[in-house]
Structures are given as structure tokens and as C-alpha cells.
Amino acid sequence: MLQLSLILLMIGLGLYGLATSRHLIKSIIFLNVLEAAVILFFLRLFYLPEGTAPIITSLGGEAVDPLPQALMITTIVIGASVTALALMMSIKIYHQYGTLDWKILLEKEDNQ
Amino acid sequence: MIKKLMLLLMFGFIFLYALTATAPLADSFPETSIGETVIHRGYDETASKNLVAAILLDYRLFDSIFEAGILLISAAGVLYMSRSSGFSKPFPRAKEAAVPKDSDSILAVSRILYPFMLLFGFYIIVFGDLSPGGGFQGGVILATARLISVYIPEKASENTDPLNRLEKILFLCLLSLGLISLFTRGAPFTNFFSGSVDPEFRRLFLVLLNLLIGLKVSSGLTIIFIRFIKEGK
Amino acid sequence: MSYYPLFAILIPIIFAIVIYLMNNPKGNLLAFIAQAALLVAGIRYFPFYLPEGEYYLVLGAFGDKLNITLISNTLTYGYGLLSVVLWFSVILYSWPHQKQSSSYYFFLLFLQGVFMGIVHTHxxxxxxxxxxxxxxxxxxxxxxxxxxxxxxxxxxxxxxxxxxxxxxxxxxxxxxxxxxxxxxxxxxxxxxxxxxxxxxxxxxxxxxxxxxxxxxxxxxxxxxxxxxxxxxxxxxxxxxxxxxxxxxxxxxxxxxxxxxxxxxxxxxxxxxxxxxxxxxxxxxxxxxxxxxxxxxxxxxxxxxxxxxxxxxxxxxxxxxxxxxxxxxxxxxxxxxxxxxxxxxxxxxxxxxxxxxxxxxxxxxxxxxxxxxxxxxxxxxxxxxxxxxxxxxxxxxxxxxxxxxxxxxxxxxxxxxxxxxxxxxxxxxxxxxxxxxxxxxxxxxxxxxxxxxxxxxxxxxxxxxxxxxxxxxxxxxxxxxxxxxxxxxxxxxxxxxxxxxxxxxxxxxxxxxxxxxxxxxxxxxxxxxxxx
Known part of the structure; x- marks a missing residue:
């Protein structure tokens, strides 16, 4: 229960950061926090206190469910791809406008 | 301030709701689940001792192929954006900070580590169906090895075009490898050997897939790394 | 079993990658050929989808309990055919401006395949x-x-x-x-x-x-x-x-x-x-x-x-x-x-x-x-x-x-x-x-x-x-x-x-x-x- 509520707090932290931080890089970092929290949440739901890794040779006790682990690899790859793209975009935005502040970026849009 | 307070209040409500909603999940597992069936039948059906690899490389191979596809798109996107033409650059650099020269110890350690990292990456890839690991994890290790080789002057090459081509070709190979079973077994995206063949032979498919995925992932990530390093210069 | 969903997803994606690999203006013409291929695949399955019904395509040999399933019916078939018309006209429209850039057609055709995936996946x-x-x-x-x-x-x-x-x-x-x-x-x-x-x-x-x-x-x-x-x-x-x-x-x-x-x-x-x-x-x-x-x-x-x-x-x-x-x-x-x-x-x-x-x-x-x-x-x-x-x-x-x-x-x-x-x-x-x-x-x-x-x-x-x-x-x-x-x-x-x-x-x-x-x-x- 404690672990679960900590993970839920971490999800909340990611969303809170996205909803409050004004810096673009911080937004990307909080997106990664959110994603890590989601991965943790998924794996925590299938945690077995005495579970073993789902590999045939080591199957002693009860093996944990292998499906979440397989799905989470996919999610990690997605997260890496999105982060790479977003960071490259922010480099280009910085080159263009000299700032990474969402608010200043928005004001510039109004002037154009 | 009121806005943040409201946000926190809403979070409190959502948190309590989520906690009560997830509490009943803690003790009762469903009667049958995909994972449980895989634990019981996985080795016989896929010849993979690592059951995570069994799901990635056989049961949900379609997902894994498109997972590799995401990286392919991302690499193509990073490459497209970082090409020098196009964007104008009124603000080329934050501050002209002096870039420190790479120290000799980094160079020496990189030289020693580089071959071992390559070896370790290939080990993780090839033994992905027997032990923890697999194409994605090994591919990332290979890409990290390539990243460390940036510190080695005689190794550093910044031309990403051959890698880019290689990545796309490997993706096509991956797709066609997945489709072979359509002709041999009448079902797409599974092992091309039928279930009656000896598991030691059926492993061949898994190793091939892991190798292709590993090389593809490592070339994709390497493209992204090299492009970022180039942007910094 | 109907393999139409698989065709609709994979044809544009394969053509997209081939276009990217060729990377020249002539290769971009393949974007039109991809639409033609999709149309041919669609027409080939026309009699199949004429009667109403749901068809499941299991991607794997172990049944829909473990493998990924694609669903197709007359409605998704209609989406497949209409997407050909839409993408064809968009490619044709952008041809004079984008015919030099292969990556444009790469991303656009890949998007078509992925959209067909969204339509068909179950x-x-x-x-x-x-x-x-x-x-x-x-x-x-x-x-x-x-x-x-x-x-x-x-x-x-x-x-x-x-x-x-x-x-x-x-x-x-x-x-x-x-x-x-x-x-x-x-x-x-x-x-x-x-x-x-x-x-x-x-x-x-x-x-x-x-x-x-x-x-x-x-x-x-x-x-x-x-x-x-x-x-x-x-x-x-x-x-x-x-x-x-x-x-x-x-x-x-x-x-x-x-x-x-x-x-x-x-x-x-x-x-x-x-x-x-x-x-x-x-x-x-x-x-x-x-x-x-x-x-x-x-x-x-x-x-x-x-x-x-x-x-x-x-x-x-x-x-x-x-x-x-x-x-x-x-x-x-x-x-x-x-x-x-x-x-x-x-x-x-x-x-x-x-x-x-x-x-x-x-x-x-x-x-x-x-x-x-x-x-x-x-x-x-x-x-x-x-x-x-x-x-x-x-x-x-x-x-x-x-x-x-x-x-x-x-x-x-x-x-x-x-x-x-x-x-x-x-x-x-x-x-x-x-x-x-x-x-x-x-x-x-x-x-x-x-x-x-x-x-x-x-x-x-x-x-x-x-x-x-x-x-x-x-x-x-x-x-x-x-x-x-x-x-x-x-x-x-x-x-x-x-x-x-x-x-x-x-x-x-x-x-x-x-x-x-x-x-x-x-x-x-x-x-x-x-x-």
C-alpha cells in the first residue's frame, strides 16, 4: 500500500510539474518522470513478494507475470524516442528564439 | 497561488480515488491471464527460456516490430531536423564557454572499455532468449559503446548516412523475417519452424531476430547520439 | 481469413521505407504506386467484404488468447479504400512542392500505414x-x-x-x-x-x-x-x-x-x-x-x-x-x-x-x-x-x-x-x-x-x-x-x-x-x- 501510494504520488508529481513548470526542458524532464512513474506502477501491480524471474531455468517458486515486463520495454523505447525528438526540437527552438521559456515563446507568437 | 492550491486539491481527490480503486487489485489475481499461460506453455511453444523474450519475439512480435519502427521514425526525424539547411539561427549558442579538452585518462579508459562493451552488447543480444537481455537491451549497450568511441580520435566518424541506410534495411529485414512464417506455417509473425522441430533449431529464429533488432536499435540510437554531439559543436 | 488489414498496414510502410532508401525524386513516384497497390489489394478483397460480418486476423500461431488480433469488417474495409483516395489526392496536391524531398513521402506514407493500424487493431x-x-x-x-x-x-x-x-x-x-x-x-x-x-x-x-x-x-x-x-x-x-x-x-x-x-x-x-x-x-x-x-x-x-x-x-x-x-x-x-x-x-x-x-x-x-x-x-x-x-x-x-x-x-x-x-x-x-x-x-x-x-x-x-x-x-x-x-x-x-x-x-x-x-x-x- 505504501509503495503504491508513493508511486501514485510520483505520477501526480509528473503531472504537477507539467502543469506548473515554465521551462521547456523542465517540461520534458517531468514528462520523463511521469513515464517512469507509469512504468513503476505497471510493474508494481504485478509484484510478488516471493516471485522469481520468468526464466525457465530459474523457475523455483512462483514466477512473476512476464507480460508487463515485455510491454514496459516498448514503453521505455517510446519514451527514449519522444525525448530525443523533443530535445532536438528544443535545441532548434533555442537557436531560433534564444529562450526556452514557454511564456516568452507564446508572447513572441503574438507579436508575429 | 489559488490555481496551485486548486490543483493540489484536485490531485488529492484523484489520489484518494485511485488508491481506493487500486486497493482491491492488490490481493486478487484474475483466474487466467496471458502471463500465466505463457509461463505454462511458453517454452514448448516458442523455444525461448526467457519468457519475456518469448512474448517480445513470438507472441507479440508485431508490437516489437513497430517498437523498432518508433526508433526508426525518431532517428529519421532527428536527422531531418538537424540537417543544417532550413532553420535560421539568430541565437547559435548560449555562451561561448571554453570547451575543455578531453583528458588523457578518459581517452585511455575509453580505449580499454570499447572492445569489452561491444562484446558485452553482443553477448546480451545473442543470449537474449536464455538469460535476461535481448535485442533492445543489447542494442542500447552497443550504442553506448559507439558513444564512448567518440572520445577515441581515430575512431570518430560523423557520417551518419551509411548507418541510416543500414537501419532502414534492417527494419525491412525484420519485417520480412516476421512474415516468413506466413508461408511456412500459415500464420504471420511467429517462428518459421513449426512446433514439432527440435527447440535447439527453433532457437535460430529467436537469435536472428535478436541480432536484427539489436543492430537496428544500436544504429538508430547511434544516429541520434551523433546528431546531438554535432549540434553541440 | 482475410489478410486485408495486414496489406493495408504493411504496403504503405514498406513503400515508405523504400522511398527513403532510394532518396531521389524518381523514387518518390513510388508513393503513387503504393496507393495503386493498396487499391489493387482493396479490389481483390471486394467480394470478401460484400456480405456483412466481422473477421479476425490473429498475428501468430497460438490463437487470440495470446497473440495480437486485428479486426476487419465492411466498415474498416471502407476506411481502407477511402484512405487511398485521400492520401492519393494529398500526395498529388503536394507533388509540385515536395517532389524533391523523400523524407516527406516517407513520413506521410508511414502515417497512412499507422492509421490503418489504428483502424484495424483489436x-x-x-x-x-x-x-x-x-x-x-x-x-x-x-x-x-x-x-x-x-x-x-x-x-x-x-x-x-x-x-x-x-x-x-x-x-x-x-x-x-x-x-x-x-x-x-x-x-x-x-x-x-x-x-x-x-x-x-x-x-x-x-x-x-x-x-x-x-x-x-x-x-x-x-x-x-x-x-x-x-x-x-x-x-x-x-x-x-x-x-x-x-x-x-x-x-x-x-x-x-x-x-x-x-x-x-x-x-x-x-x-x-x-x-x-x-x-x-x-x-x-x-x-x-x-x-x-x-x-x-x-x-x-x-x-x-x-x-x-x-x-x-x-x-x-x-x-x-x-x-x-x-x-x-x-x-x-x-x-x-x-x-x-x-x-x-x-x-x-x-x-x-x-x-x-x-x-x-x-x-x-x-x-x-x-x-x-x-x-x-x-x-x-x-x-x-x-x-x-x-x-x-x-x-x-x-x-x-x-x-x-x-x-x-x-x-x-x-x-x-x-x-x-x-x-x-x-x-x-x-x-x-x-x-x-x-x-x-x-x-x-x-x-x-x-x-x-x-x-x-x-x-x-x-x-x-x-x-x-x-x-x-x-x-x-x-x-x-x-x-x-x-x-x-x-x-x-x-x-x-x-x-x-x-x-x-x-x-x-x-x-x-x-x-x-x-x-x-x-x-x-x-x-x-x-x-
Whole structure:
């Protein structure tokens, strides 16, 4: 229960950061926090206190469910791809406008 | 301030709701689940001792192929954006900070580590169906090895075009490898050997897939790394 | 077993990669060959899909319990064929400007394959994966112009939509923990006896919010006008006409799996507010592409209203929504492509400075007028059927029925504002439109006329029945009433007032958009709490 509520707090932290931080890089970092929290949440739901890794040779006790682990690899790859793209975009935005502040970026849009 | 307070209040409500909603999940597992069936039948059906690899490389191979596809798109996107033409650059650099020269110890350690990292990456890839690991994890290790080789002057090459081509070709190979079973077994995206063949032979498919995925992932990530390093210069 | 879904997904993707590998202008011609190949595959399976029925394609040798399943029926088959028409005309339209760049066709064709994946998949995680690929591809296509505004819109889009789609993953994890499967049909069976469980409600809410982010529902709509107004016109057309629907189709699937009767009114309400919000902001715009983008939001609202009836199976609303998805897609692509030609020739986005389009560009102008009349909801034209069916669904609820008429009136005012570009004023010398653009617009118009006649003559397709009584006196009298009142409203409230100027400049910041996402989750959860 404690672990679960900590993970839920971490999800909340990611969303809170996205909803409050004004810096673009911080937004990307909080997106990664959110994603890590989601991965943790998924794996925590299938945690077995005495579970073993789902590999045939080591199957002693009860093996944990292998499906979440397989799905989470996919999610990690997605997260890496999105982060790479977003960071490259922010480099280009910085080159263009000299700032990474969402608010200043928005004001510039109004002037154009 | 009121806005943040409201946000926190809403979070409190959502948190309590989520906690009560997830509490009943803690003790009762469903009667049958995909994972449980895989634990019981996985080795016989896929010849993979690592059951995570069994799901990635056989049961949900379609997902894994498109997972590799995401990286392919991302690499193509990073490459497209970082090409020098196009964007104008009124603000080329934050501050002209002096870039420190790479120290000799980094160079020496990189030289020693580089071959071992390559070896370790290939080990993780090839033994992905027997032990923890697999194409994605090994591919990332290979890409990290390539990243460390940036510190080695005689190794550093910044031309990403051959890698880019290689990545796309490997993706096509991956797709066609997945489709072979359509002709041999009448079902797409599974092992091309039928279930009656000896598991030691059926492993061949898994190793091939892991190798292709590993090389593809490592070339994709390497493209992204090299492009970022180039942007910094 | 039918392999059509596999063909529809893999043909464009393979051609996309081959085009990228060849990387020369001649290789780009393969984009047309890919569409031809898709058409051939479609025709090959025509007799197969003629009788109605659901076909499952299991991707693997171990049955649908363990493997990923694709579903196909007459409706998805129709989407496959229509996507060929749409993508063909978009590729043709952009040919003179983009024929040098292989990466453009790579991303565009890959997007087509991924969209076919979203249409056909019957597996929760696979759907998540495809939607995420579509998000990344759309993000890259938005910044394809490589200029400042498109970069800002692109990063806003990609970060916000990824955050939204992660909510889907949270729901998915609990769903798998609860039912032990990811196959949509099996999940539906397993959930049939646990209706009002808080866990099920939480899963439903998270999934609906993430789909809402993806298709721009009311509190989380702001990325759409931003992204769709700065991208290249052909890209805006694809995103606004088709890719927005990937979220709506996801919502349709989710509502099929979770029969939540409690949320029926919520979705009608949500759709209505989304539509009104889109119209309110759209009417005050002076940028032609932003106006079209906001009109997309209002039509999404319409479709959501129609889909809400899924919880209580009355087929009118669902039929109306599914028909309107296709009809709006065609019309919006036509309008965006036409607007692209206009913007390129007049070198301005400003509605008040574009004049005499019909005289200076007769073909584009007449096609645009046809498109505008259709999307306004003129009876007997294409945009009418879906709207009329959704109206029939709402007839029993006076409040919602009133709102429905207000939305119809608003749509007419919005597109009435667009009609001012045809006033002949200023220079009337004719402007050049390339043969490719004219051909693309012609093909689209032919497609629209075909769909229009089909829907008038055979008002059913793939299990849907859509007869909106387009010849009835009531339909025409309502339409005339709308026209007259729209005319007086435009006269009464000129858009030059400072109020409208303020509305025009209203933008949600990135933080506010995420804030609104939390508010959305909160409101949906609050709805489930019994009074």
C-alpha cells in the first residue's frame, strides 16, 4: 500500500510539474518522470513478494507475470524516442528564439 | 497561488480515488491471464527460456516490430531536423564557454572499455532468449559503446548516412523475417519452424531476430547520439 | 481469413521505407504506386467484404488468447479504400512542392500505414503503440516547414499528447491486472459483470481522457488550432481531416468495451461544449487556417455527441457519428487543400484581405464553395446526413436539442464568414494554380460527389443505417431558418469589436493545457460519484 501510494504520488508529481513548470526542458524532464512513474506502477501491480524471474531455468517458486515486463520495454523505447525528438526540437527552438521559456515563446507568437 | 492550491486539491481527490480503486487489485489475481499461460506453455511453444523474450519475439512480435519502427521514425526525424539547411539561427549558442579538452585518462579508459562493451552488447543480444537481455537491451549497450568511441580520435566518424541506410534495411529485414512464417506455417509473425522441430533449431529464429533488432536499435540510437554531439559543436 | 488489414498496414510502410532508401525524386513516384497497390489489394478483397460480418486476423500461431488480433469488417474495409483516395489526392496536391524531398513521402506514407493500424487493431496495447507512433509522426510532419512557429507548435503537440497517452497506459495496466487479457473482445466479456466498480470507472476515465487529448475535446483542445494552422496545408489537411479521428475511433472502441450508461449524458454535454467552444473561437478568427482548425474541433464535438449513445444502443447516433467521421474527413481535406492554394497565391492568411477567389481562381473557388455548402449541412449535400441523424438522436431531450440547433446555426455563421473571400473586389486578374493541385481537388470532389450520391441512394453501409430525411420539408425549413438568423446575427454583431479581438488572441499556455487535463480527469471522476 505504501509503495503504491508513493508511486501514485510520483505520477501526480509528473503531472504537477507539467502543469506548473515554465521551462521547456523542465517540461520534458517531468514528462520523463511521469513515464517512469507509469512504468513503476505497471510493474508494481504485478509484484510478488516471493516471485522469481520468468526464466525457465530459474523457475523455483512462483514466477512473476512476464507480460508487463515485455510491454514496459516498448514503453521505455517510446519514451527514449519522444525525448530525443523533443530535445532536438528544443535545441532548434533555442537557436531560433534564444529562450526556452514557454511564456516568452507564446508572447513572441503574438507579436508575429 | 489559488490555481496551485486548486490543483493540489484536485490531485488529492484523484489520489484518494485511485488508491481506493487500486486497493482491491492488490490481493486478487484474475483466474487466467496471458502471463500465466505463457509461463505454462511458453517454452514448448516458442523455444525461448526467457519468457519475456518469448512474448517480445513470438507472441507479440508485431508490437516489437513497430517498437523498432518508433526508433526508426525518431532517428529519421532527428536527422531531418538537424540537417543544417532550413532553420535560421539568430541565437547559435548560449555562451561561448571554453570547451575543455578531453583528458588523457578518459581517452585511455575509453580505449580499454570499447572492445569489452561491444562484446558485452553482443553477448546480451545473442543470449537474449536464455538469460535476461535481448535485442533492445543489447542494442542500447552497443550504442553506448559507439558513444564512448567518440572520445577515441581515430575512431570518430560523423557520417551518419551509411548507418541510416543500414537501419532502414534492417527494419525491412525484420519485417520480412516476421512474415516468413506466413508461408511456412500459415500464420504471420511467429517462428518459421513449426512446433514439432527440435527447440535447439527453433532457437535460430529467436537469435536472428535478436541480432536484427539489436543492430537496428544500436544504429538508430547511434544516429541520434551523433546528431546531438554535432549540434553541440 | 482475410489478410486485408495486414496489406493495408504493411504496403504503405514498406513503400515508405523504400522511398527513403532510394532518396531521389524518381523514387518518390513510388508513393503513387503504393496507393495503386493498396487499391489493387482493396479490389481483390471486394467480394470478401460484400456480405456483412466481422473477421479476425490473429498475428501468430497460438490463437487470440495470446497473440495480437486485428479486426476487419465492411466498415474498416471502407476506411481502407477511402484512405487511398485521400492520401492519393494529398500526395498529388503536394507533388509540385515536395517532389524533391523523400523524407516527406516517407513520413506521410508511414502515417497512412499507422492509421490503418489504428483502424484495424483489436488489442489495447497495440492501439496504444500505434497512437503513439502516429503522435510522433504528426509531430515531425508539423515541423516539416522548419520555421519558428511550426517548431513551437510541434513541441507543444508532441509533449502534451505523449503526456496524455501515458494516462492510457495507466488505465491499461489496471485493466490487464483486472482481467488478465488485452484482447478487446475478451476484456468486454470479463467486464460485463462489473459495471459500477470504482476500478473500472477509473480505467474508463483515464482512457477517455487520453483519447480526449488525442482528439481535442473541450478543456484540452488548444494544441489543435496551434498545430493545424502552422503546418503545410497538405499536412494540415491530413492531420485535421483524418488523424484527429484516430482518437475518436479509440473512444468508440473504449465505449464498446466499457458499457458505462452513467456517462451517456456526460458525453453529450462534453460534445456540445466542445462544439460550442470550437465555434465560439472559430467565428472570431481572421486567419483562414485557424478558422478551419477550430471548425474541426466543433465537428469533433458533434461526433462525440453521436458516439455518446453507444452506451444505450440506439443506432442512430452511432451511425451518424461514423458517417460524419468520413464525411467531415473528406470535406475538411478539400477545404484545407483549397485554402492552401489560396494562401500560396494571395500570400496572406488574413480573411479580410483575400477577395475575389471565384474570379481569380475559378476551379479552386467553385470547389471551395461546394465544400463550404456541404459542410454547412445543406440538406441533400454530404455534411447533412451525419448531423441530421445526431439531431434525431437528441430529439427527446429538449435542452440538448436546443443546443444542437445552436451548433448548426454557429456552423453556418462560421462558414458564412469564410464565404466573404468570394466577394469580387480589388484586382481580378486570374492566378495560376498548378495542374497537380487542380487534379487533386478534382479527385477529391469526385470522391465527395460519389459519397454524396451513395448516401442519398443507398442509405446503409456495413451495418450502419443513415437516412437523415434530406428531402423532407422539415430539413429545408430548418436550414432556411438557420440561414436567415445567421444573416441577421452577422449584421448585428460585427467582428471588429474589442471583445472579439480579445477572444481571437486567447491561447492556453502549455502549463494551462496540462492543468486542464487534470481538471478533465477530476470532472470525469466527480461525475461517477453518486449524489
Amino acid at each position: 488489442d489495447f496495447f497495440n492501439r496504444f503503440l500505434f497512437i503513439e507512433i502516429a503522435t510522433i509522426l504528426s509531430g515531425i510532419l508539423i515541423i516539416y516547414k522548419k520555421d519558428g512557429p511550426s517548431l513551437r507548435a510541434g513541441i507543444y503537440y508532441i509533449v502534451f499528447n505523449t503526456a496524455g497517452i501515458l494516462l492510457f497506459l495507466i488505465g491499461l495496466s489496471m485493466l490487464y491486472r483486472l482481467t488478465g487479457t488485452l484482447h478487446m473482445g475478451r476484456v468486454q466479456e470479463a467486464l460485463s459483470d462489473m459495471d459500477q466498480d470504482p476500478t473500472v470507472i477509473l480505467i474508463f476515465v483515464l482512457m477517455c481522457v487520453s483519447m480526449g487529448v488525442k482528439s481535442a475535446f473541450f478543456p484540452v483542445y488548444n494544441w489543435l488550432p496551434r498545430a493545424h494552422s502552422v503546418a503545410t496545408s497538405s499536412i494540415s489537411a491530413v492531420l485535421s481531416g483524418i488523424m484527429v479521428k484516430s482518437g475518436v475511433l479509440g473512444l468508440y472502441k473504449i465505449q464498446q468495451v466499457f458499457p458505462m450508461e452513467a456517462y451517456k449524458d456526460f458525453f453529450i454535454f462534453l460534445g456540445m461544449i466542445t462544439a460550442l467552444c470550437g465555434l465560439f473561437f472559430g467565428i472570431s478568427q481572421t486567419n483562414i487556417k485557424r478558422l478551419l482548425a477550430f471548425s474541426t474541433i466543433s465537428h469533433i464535438g458533434f461526433i462525440v455527441m453521436g458516439l455518446s449513445s453507444l452506451a444505450v444502443p440506439t443506432s442512430e447516433g452511432v451511425s451518424g457519428a461514423m458517417v460524419h467521421i468520413v464525411n467531415h474527413g473528406f470535406l475538411k481535406i478539400l477545404l484545407f487543400l483549397g485554402a492552401g492554394s489560396i494562401v500560396r497565391n494571395y500570400k496572406t492568411y488574413d480573411l479580410d484581405r483575400i477577395r475575389g477567389v471565384l474570379h481569380r481562381m475559378p476551379i479552386v473557388g467553385s470547389v471551395m464553395i461546394f465544400g463550404i455548402l456541404s459542410i454547412m449541412g445543406t440538406p441533400m449535400l454530404l455534411g447533412y446526413q451525419g448531423k441530421a441523424l445526431i439531431g434525431t438522436m437528441l430529439r427527446d431531450q429538449p435542452l440538448f436539442y436546443f443546443g444542437y440547433h445552436v451548433i448548426n446555426l454557429g456552423t453556418i455563421i462560421l462558414f458564412g464568414r469564410l464565404l466573404q473571400i468570394f466577394i469580387p473586389r480589388g484586382s481580378l486578374t486570374s492566378l495560376a494554380v498548378s495542374i497537380y493541385e487542380r487534379l487533386a481537388l478534382g479527385i477529391l470532389t469526385a470522391g465527395i460527389v460519389f459519397l454524396n450520391l451513395y448516401q442519398l441512394i443507398f442509405p446503409n453501409f456495413g451495418g450502419l443505417h443513415f437516412y437523415g430525411k434530406p428531402f423532407s420539408l422539415g430539413a429545408w425549413s430548418f436550414f432556411l431558418l438557420y440561414l436567415v438568423s445567421a444573416y441577421f446575427l452577422i449584421r448585428l454583431f460585427p467582428l471588429t469589436s474589442s471583445f472579439f479581438r480579445k477572444v481571437r488572441g486567447f491561447e492556453l499556455s502549455f502549463q494551462a493545457a496540462n492543468y486542464m487535463m487534470v481538471v478533465f480527469i477530476f470532472l470525469m471522476l466527480l461525475w461517477s460519484v453518486p449524489l
